[in-house]
Amino acid sequence: MVCRVVGGADTTVKARLVAEAKRLGFDAVGVARADLPLDVDFARYEAFLREGMQGEMAWLGDVPEARRRLDDAHVLPGAKSVLCLARRYVRPAEEEAEDPATARVIARYARGRDYHNGMRKKLRKLASLARAFGGDARPLCDEEPVLERAWASRAGLGFVGKNGLLIVPGTGSFVLLGEVVTTLELEPDSPIPERCGSCTRCLDVCPTSAFPAPFVLDPRRCIAYLTIEHRSAVDEELRAEMGEHLFGCDDCQTVCPFNARALGPNGPALEDPRFFPDPRWAATPLEALLTLDEEGFVRLREGSPVGRATRAGLARNAALLLGNRGDASAEPPLCHAAAHHDDPVVREAAAWALARLASKDR
Numbered sequence: 001m002v003c004r005v006v007g008g009a010d011t012t013v014k015a016r017l018v019a020e021a022k023r024l025g026f027d028a029v030g031v032a033r034a035d036l037p038l039d040v041d042f043a044r045y046e047a048f049l050r051e052g053m054q055g056e057m058a059w060l061g062d063v064p065e066a067r068r069r070l071d072d073a074h075v076l077p078g079a080k081s082v083l084c085l086a087r088r089y090v091r092p093a094e095e096e097a098e099d100p101a102t103a104r105v106i107a108r109y110a111r112g113r114d115y116h117n118g119m120r121k122k123l124r125k126l127a128s129l130a131r132a133f134g135g136d137a138r139p140l141c142d143e144e145p146v147l148e149r150a151w152a153s154r155a156g157l158g159f160v161g162k163n164g165l166l167i168v169p170g171t172g173s174f175v176l177l178g179e180v181v182t183t184l185e186l187e188p189d190s191p192i193p194e195r196c197g198s199c200t201r202c203l204d205v206c207p208t209s210a211f212p213a214p215f216v217l218d219p220r221r222c223i224a225y226l227t228i229e230h231r232s233a234v235d236e237e238l239r240a241e242m243g244e245h246l247f248g249c250d251d252c253q254t255v256c257p258f259n260a261r262a263l264g265p266n267g268p269a270l271e272d273p274r275f276f277p278d279p280r281w282a283a284t285p286l287e288a289l290l291t292l293d294e295e296g297f298v299r300l301r302e303g304s305p306v307g308r309a310t311r312a313g314l315a316r317n318a319a320l321l322l323g324n325r326g327d328a329s330a331e332p333p334l335c336h337a338a339a340h341h342d343d344p345v346v347r348e349a350a351a352w353a354l355a356r357l358a359s360k361d362r
């Protein structure tokens with residue numbers, strides 16, 4: 001095999017890896033130097049921790065140094081390159097309109113099966129190919145604390161928008177990220193400039209005003225955090241603003257012009273059935289989440305990302321949602337939860353929802 005070498009980096013090997021990534025179904029791939037630690041992004045991350053923005057996600061502050069670099073013992077000693085990969089998960093809006101009602105109050109990435117397994121398989125195949133070219137390689141899909149958006153943006157995969165999301169031009173931000181870190185020296189791609197311009201749609205639409213400034217998200221106000229990661233009672237001030245979100249939130253992406261094509265009538269079809277709505281949602285009305293026992297929860301969480309919210313978390317979220325929806329038919333299950341749920345956070349959320357329903361009646 002003849003390898004063309006540019007500036008010490010092997011472009012033929014890179015081309016083969018990129019072609020394999022595309023064959024495996026990744027929608028975008030880019031390469032960054034893994035042996036140059038993150039500086040500006042790491043400083044942003046440190047500021048984030050100083051402000052206490054991690055909230056109850058204490059794990060975000062673990063092994064901070066590992067978030068600065070990829071070439072040390074935490075990730076892969078001697079790493080030279082990182083392949084950053086993005087996989088699209090959104091379906092055109094008219095298809096989504098057919099989703100069961102419970103699925104429609106779940107963020108798009110979580111309506112189907114947990115993406116990690118499918119992504120890991122693909123990343124492992126890509127890592128094997130890198131090893132076949134003589135390097136060591138490590139696939140990453142949430143195994144290590146890595147600032148994925150920062151590396152993806154360095155690899156020119158896309159740019160970080162004012163909503164904090166990595167936006168892939170032509171594809172949008174409804175993508176999930178993964179990486180293959182390798183000791184192979186591959187030619188890096190160049191970062192692309194941020195393209196938000198004067199647009200502020202995501203900042204304006206956020207129901208809980210979670211952006212203290214463009215590009216800065218305060219997770220403690222973000223519905224994704226409140227419904228997925230936050231275990232305690234939700235601040236009273238934020239409950240009404242949370243509206244009808246059961247698990248996660250897509251509002252700051254749905255309005256983004258870079259997602260208009262993906263969500264529009266001529267949006268590209270999605271082949272991967274993992275992202276199609278889980279059939280269990282058709283059989284799970286929101287009210288059922290208020291009375292879910294441990295056994296029922298185990299059945300529901302199997303292979304689904306929503307298990308991360310915990311049984312009590314899902315019940316709390318369902319209670320707040322039903323209170324916000326304002327439909328009096330939710331009163332009996334809410335009364336039952338307020339009196340009998342085994343978790344005090346759920347009992348209190350159900351009582352709040354009942355009071356909200358009563359105030360809407362007046």
Ligand code: B12
Nearest residue numbers: 041045048107148149165166176177215219224225248249
């Ligand atoms: C913790 C976490 C959360 C938390 C906190 C998010 C946050 N902003 O910190 C919560 C629960 C709120 C959350 C929400 C969501 N998340 Co999340 N989350 C993560 C996780 C596990 C860690 C993020 C982290 O380290 N945060 C700490 C902050 C400081 O880092 P950061 O947000 O990555 O920001 C860095 C860069 O963006 C950059 N940067 C920041 N500002 C700017 C500005 C400019 C101009 C530039 C150039 C760079 C830049 O510097 C920052 C620090 O290094 C990542 C996976 C991972 N390992 O990265 C997924 C991840 C970011 N989440 C993801 C998703 C899908 C979501 C949701 C869309 C889910 C949903 N629908 O409900 C929402 C989106 C909310 C939003 N607007 O960002 C995807 C995002 C894909 C994408 N296209 O960007 C990721 C990458 C998971 C994955 N493997 O695909 N998430």
Ligand code: SF4
Nearest residue numbers: 206222223249251252
């Ligand atoms: S995910 Fe929802 S709550 Fe979080 S920043 Fe975006 S619009 Fe706001």
Ligand code: SF4
Nearest residue numbers: 161162196199202256
């Ligand atoms: S909605 Fe507008 S400002 Fe927000 S990320 Fe998209 S283009 Fe940027």
